[in-house]
Each structure stands twice: as structure tokens, then as C-alpha cells.
Amino acid sequence: MKTVFSYAKPYKFYIVIALILMLLELTVELLQPLVIASIIDQGIVARDQDVIIQLGLVLMGLSVIAFVSGIVNSYFAAHASQSFSFDLRQALYGRIQSFSLAMFNKFPASGLITRLTSDVTLVQQVLYMGLRIMLRAPLLVIGSMIMAFVVNPKLAFYLVIVFPFLLIFLYAMVKKGVSYFGFVQKRLDRVNRIVQENLQAVRLIKAYLRGKYETNRFSEVAGSLKIDTVKAFRIMEIILPILLFGMNLSLLAVLWFGAFEIRSGGAQIGELVAIVNYAMRMTGAFTMFSFIIMIFARAKASSERIEEVLLAEDVREKDESGESKEVHRGEIRFENVWFMYPETSRPVLHNISFHLKANEKLAIMGATGSGKSSLLQLIPRFYDATEGTVSIHGRDVTKWQLRALRKTIGIVPQQSLLFTGTISNNLSWGKDEVVQDELADAAIKAQIHETVERFPKGYYTRVGQKGVNLSGGQKQRLSIARALVRKPSILILDDSTSALDVKTEAALWEELEQEQATMLVVTQKIRTAMRADRILLLEDGQISGYGTHAELLESSELYRQIAMSQQEEEVDEYV
Numbered sequence: 001m002k003t004v005f006s007y008a009k010p011y012k013f014y015i016v017i018a019l020i021l022m023l024l025e026l027t028v029e030l031l032q033p034l035v036i037a038s039i040i041d042q043g044i045v046a047r048d049q050d051v052i053i054q055l056g057l058v059l060m061g062l063s064v065i066a067f068v069s070g071i072v073n074s075y076f077a078a079h080a081s082q083s084f085s086f087d088l089r090q091a092l093y094g095r096i097q098s099f100s101l102a103m104f105n106k107f108p109a110s111g112l113i114t115r116l117t118s119d120v121t122l123v124q125q126v127l128y129m130g131l132r133i134m135l136r137a138p139l140l141v142i143g144s145m146i147m148a149f150v151v152n153p154k155l156a157f158y159l160v161i162v163f164p165f166l167l168i169f170l171y172a173m174v175k176k177g178v179s180y181f182g183f184v185q186k187r188l189d190r191v192n193r194i195v196q197e198n199l200q201a202v203r204l205i206k207a208y209l210r211g212k213y214e215t216n217r218f219s220e221v222a223g224s225l226k227i228d229t230v231k232a233f234r235i236m237e238i239i240l241p242i243l244l245f246g247m248n249l250s251l252l253a254v255l256w257f258g259a260f261e262i263r264s265g266g267a268q269i270g271e272l273v274a275i276v277n278y279a280m281r282m283t284g285a286f287t288m289f290s291f292i293i294m295i296f297a298r299a300k301a302s303s304e305r306i307e308e309v310l311l312a313e314d315v316r317e318k319d320e321s322g323e324s325k326e327v328h329r330g331e332i333r334f335e336n337v338w339f340m341y342p343e344t345s346r347p348v349l350h351n352i353s354f355h356l357k358a359n360e361k362l363a364i365m366g367a368t369g370s371g372k373s374s375l376l377q378l379i380p381r382f383y384d385a386t387e388g389t390v391s392i393h394g395r396d397v398t399k400w401q402l403r404a405l406r407k408t409i410g411i412v413p414q415q416s417l418l419f420t421g422t423i424s425n426n427l428s429w430g431k432d433e434v435v436q437d438e439l440a441d442a443a444i445k446a447q448i449h450e451t452v453e454r455f456p457k458g459y460y461t462r463v464g465q466k467g468v469n470l471s472g473g474q475k476q477r478l479s480i481a482r483a484l485v486r487k488p489s490i491l492i493l494d495d496s497t498s499a500l501d502v503k504t505e506a507a508l509w510e511e512l513e514q515e516q517a518t519m520l521v522v523t524q525k526i527r528t529a530m531r532a533d534r535i536l537l538l539e540d541g542q543i544s545g546y547g548t549h550a551e552l553l554e555s556s557e558l559y560r561q562i563a564m565s566q567q568e569e570e571v572d573e574y575v
């Protein structure tokens with residue numbers, strides 16, 4: 001919890017004030033039984049009206065102080081805890097943003113969402129409760145105990161005799177509670193994961209008529225969340241009755257022995273009333289305990305989960321080190337590159353070597369799963385090569401400052417991802433300052449300008465979440481335009497023209513060929529590959545062919561087969 005609560009440090013002032021007010025409220029509460037005892041012994045029993053009025057006024061004054069302290073304490077506690085959770089959430093989000101892709105394998109998105117929402121809220125609650133009642137309850141117990149000893153040590157002894165047993169019991173319950181609530185949060189992760197997957201695949205679910213199946217899958221995980229939550233709460237439910245039982249036993253002992261003491265002159269009625277009053281306050285505090293323990297146990301489990309992310313060791317490079325000047329020329333060299341995904345044992349790339357001069361165009365072909373996307377991911381350093389080197393402009397990519405490296409690369413992923421916002425927002429997303437002309441220029445090259453102009457709101461047309469209101473081909477072309485806006489020296493297209501018709505694709509390539517950028521294009525189409533300076537053929541993570549279209553037709557059986565499998569008349573034309 002230490003790391004998590006270090007984010008409360010900037011709000012020390014608010015926390016200290018809240019604690020002081022809480023102590024003031026507590027002190028008043030502890031003084032009240034003493035005043036009541038005095039009213040009884042010196043006022044009612046001694047029949048002194050003046051003492052009753054004076055002490056009555058003192059009692060009222062104390063109540064007002066407690067009331068005002070309580071309200072102001074709430075204000076400071078709320079401010080400190082809300083600001084703390086805001087900072088913690090920001091830090092957690094920042095940490096997630098800086099994750100390498102390997103970390104997303106380790107922490108699935110659903111778990112990160114639960115941490116950012118529910119887990120942060122739970123630790124925020126613990127701070128708020130801490131400043132309001134959490135410390136108040138144990139302090140009230142300790143304070144009441146001390147005051148009871150001040151009033152009458154003998155009677156106080158009967159009151160505290162059960163304490164050691166209650167404390168051991170509470171400790172055991174907290175320990176159990178932490179592990180149970182840790183489980184509950186994990187179940188919540190699973191519920192979030194199912195919901196996320198479901199909502200993302202809503203069309204597929206409808207098309208495959210899997211609505212009922214998915215509902216059952218959801219019921220199953222929601223059901224196990226319910227079972228584990230009930231289990232965790234059940235532990236908490238037994239705390240209160242046991243605490244109350246212990247306290248009632250003590251109270252009985254106080255009353256029983258108190259009666260003897262009063263008869264023998266060892267105690268006064270007012271003292272017995274005061275001790276009973278303290279006992280009642282202690283019982284009240286213990287009632288709070290069951291609630292506090294529940295919140296504390298949940299928050300402890302949540303803070304451990306948050307710290308898991310904050311303190312996780314990332315495999316990523318040090319961004320701040322390395323060459324920071326801009327990578328102007330996109331010369332690329334792979335030298336004996338092997339690559340294995342983290343936490344796997346099988347290499348997906350074997351001994352890959354090739355060289356691309358600046359502005360050369362490379363087409364990458366190969367069967368699905370042959371390693372095309374994996375190869376491309378090494379260039380912007382989404383992952384680092386397990387062995388060998390990938391260099392750009394003569395320098396190992398790991399030696400470039402990450403920002404400088406990525407600034408120079410335009411990527412169009414296999415699945416076009418657009419954000420909620422206007423088309424204009426989406427196109428300018430990858431660059432800090434961009435003017436409308438640059439957007440239109442990139443859109444013209446990507447063959448999407450005319451389509452956008454035909455929309456009633458043109459570039460200000462709103463794009464729904466993930467581009468739901470656009471066709472696959474429109475999304476692909478917008479993604480390409482977004483990459484072109486950055487004017488990259490290296491342009492990576494990972495099978496990103498698959499949804500375009502032949503005519504549009506040809507027009508797009510006419511434009512891309514003019515671009516001053518080194519291009520790596522994953523494609524399944526011979527027609528597209530032929531336009532590149534060279535073609536790299538991958539087979540099970542190994543290079544099985546490298547050269548021009550004509551060279552590969554000569555040298556590679558696999559390439560010939562691919563060419564043959566594509567339209568007969570096209571093959572004739574190429575040969």
C-alpha cells in the first residue's frame with residue numbers, strides 16, 4: 001500500500017487538518033461521559049441545580065464543537081481523497097500508456113480497466129474513511145478504555161478483559177478478507193473482459209446467432225463474481241455479531257461487579273454510568289470495525305493490484321537515452337534477426353537479413369502466420385529482436401531515442417482503427433500541428449478526398465466509435481491518409497489495402513510510388529507486389545525468396561505457386 005499512498009503526499013495539509021479535526025471530535029466525544037458523570041454525581045445526586053445548568057451548557061458546547069468539527073473534517077477528507085484518487089488514476093494511466101506491447105500480453109485490457117476504475121475508487125474510499133471514521137474507531141476504543149481507567153480502574157478492568165481475544169480475531173479476519181476480496185476483483189476483471197469482447201464483436205455475435213450463447217457465458221462469469229463476493233461478505237458478516245457478543249459480555253461483567261462495588265462504596269453511581277457509557281461507545285466503535293475491515297480488506301487487495309502495474313518491470317528500452325536527432329532517411333537493414341515473443345519459447349522469425357536503401361519499396365508476402373506483422377513490429381520497436389540487429393539510417397534501432405524513431409515512421413495496421421471524433425481529428429491525430437491543406441493533400445493521395453467531400457459535413461463528419469459508420473475500404477484509406485499526414489520517411493502498410501477495389505488500389509499505388517519514403521508493404525496480391533522494387537517472401541518465419549518479381553518467378557517455387565493461384569489472365573500478363 002506504500003506506493004499507492006505515496007500519491008497522497010501532496011495533500012498532507014488537508015490530511016493533517018482532517019486528522020486534527022477528527023481528533024477534536026473524538027476528544028469531545030470522550031469528554032461527554034465525564035461531564036454526564038459529574039452532572040449525575042455533583043448535580044442530580046447532590047441536588048445542586050446550578051451545577052446541572054453549568055455542566056449542561058458545557059455539554060451543549062461540546063456537542064456544537066463535535067458537530068462543526070465533523071462537517072469541516074468531511075470537507076477536508078473529501079478534498080484530499082478525491083485529489084489523491086485523481087493523481088493515482090493519472091499516474092496509473094500514464095504508466096499504462098508507457099507500456100511496451102509485451103506488457104499488454106501480461107496485463108489484459110479488462111484487468112487494466114478494473115484497476116483504473118473500481119480499484120482506484122476502493123483505495124480512494126479507504127483514504128476518505130480513514131480520515132472520517134477509520135482511525136476514529138480504534139482511537140475511540142483506546143480513548144474510551146483510558147478514560148474508563150481514569151474514572152474507575154477496577155470496573156474498567158472488567159470492561160477490557162475480552163480485548164486480547166477480540167484483537168486476535170480481528171487480525172485473522174483482515175487477513176482472510178484481503179485474500180477473498182483480491183479474488184472478487186479478479187472475477188470483476190473477467191466480467192469486464194467478457195463485456196468488452198462482447199461489445200466489440202456485436203456484429204459477429206448477431207451474424208452467428210450467438211446472442212444466447214454469449215448471454216450464458218456472461219451469466220457464468222457474473223455468477224462466479226456473485227458467489228465469490230457473497231463468500232467475502234460472509235466473512236465480514238460474522239465479525240459484527242462476535243464483536244458485539246464479546247462487548248456485551250464485558251458490559252454484563254461491569255454491571256454485575258459494579259453493583260457490588262457501589263454497595264461496598266468502591267464506586268459511585270455516576271462512575272458506573274460513565275463506564276457503561278464508554279462501553280456503549282466502544283461497542284459502537286466495534287460495530288464500525290466490521291465495516292472498516294471490509295473496506296480495508298478490499299482496498300488492500302485493490303492497492304496490491306494497482307502496485308502490480310505501477311511497479312511492474314517493463315522490458316522496454318529507456319526512452320530518454322539514445323540518439324535524439326530526427327531520423328531523416330529511411331534506410332533499413334535487418335542483420336541475422338531472430339525474434340521470439342516474450343513468454344514464448346518458439347522463434348517466429350529465423351535469421352532474417354535484408355537491406356533497403358532510402359526510398360526503396362519492399363513488398364512482403366507469405367502465408368498467414370508466416371511472421372510478416374512480427375517482422376514489421378521490430379522497426380518501430382514495438383518489440384526488440386531477440387538476436388541480431390535492426391538498423392535504420394545505419395544505426396541500431398535500440399540506439400535511437402524512441403520518440404525520434406517513431407516520429408519518422410508512418411504505420412497503417414492490418415485493422416484500421418479510427419477514434420471517435422471528426423474525420424479531420426482522425427487525420428491530424430498523429431501530428432501536433434497540421435493545417436487543413438495538409439489533410440486534404442494526404443486524403444487525395446490516399447484516394448479518400450472525393451469520398452469525404454461527398455459527405456454532407458465533409459472533413460467535419462463525425463466518426464463513430466472505431467469508425468462504425470464507415471466502410472472497410474473508407475477506413476483503410478483514412479488510415480493511410482493519417483499515416484501520410486506525418487510525412488514519414490518510413491511507411492509501413494500491413495495488408496492495409498485489402499478492402500480496396502482494383503481501380504482505387506492502382507490509383508493509390510500511383511501516388512504512393514511518388515512518396516519520398518522507404519516503404520514496406522505486406523500484401524497477398526502479386527499485382528501489388530510487382531510494383532515494389534523488391535519482394536521478400538516469408539515461409540514459417542524464414543526468408544524463402546528475395547528479389548524482383550522477375551527474379552522470384554525464376555527462383556522461387558512458392559512465388560510461382562502464389563502467382564499461379566491468382567487470376568490466370570493476370571499471371572499470363574506478368575509472365
Ligand SMILES: Nc1ncnc2c1ncn2[C@@H]1O[C@H](COP(=O)(O)OP(=O)(O)OP(=O)(O)O)[C@@H](O)[C@H]1O
Binds near residue numbers: 367368370373374
Ligand atoms: N503477441 C503474440 N504473442 C505470441 N505469439 C504471437 C503474437 N503475435 C503473433 N504471434 C505468433 O507469431 C507468428 C507470426 O504471426 P504474424 O502475425 O507475424 O503473422 P503474419 O504473417 O503477419 O500473419 P497474417 O497474414 O495472418 O497477419 C504466429 O505463429 C503467431 O501465432
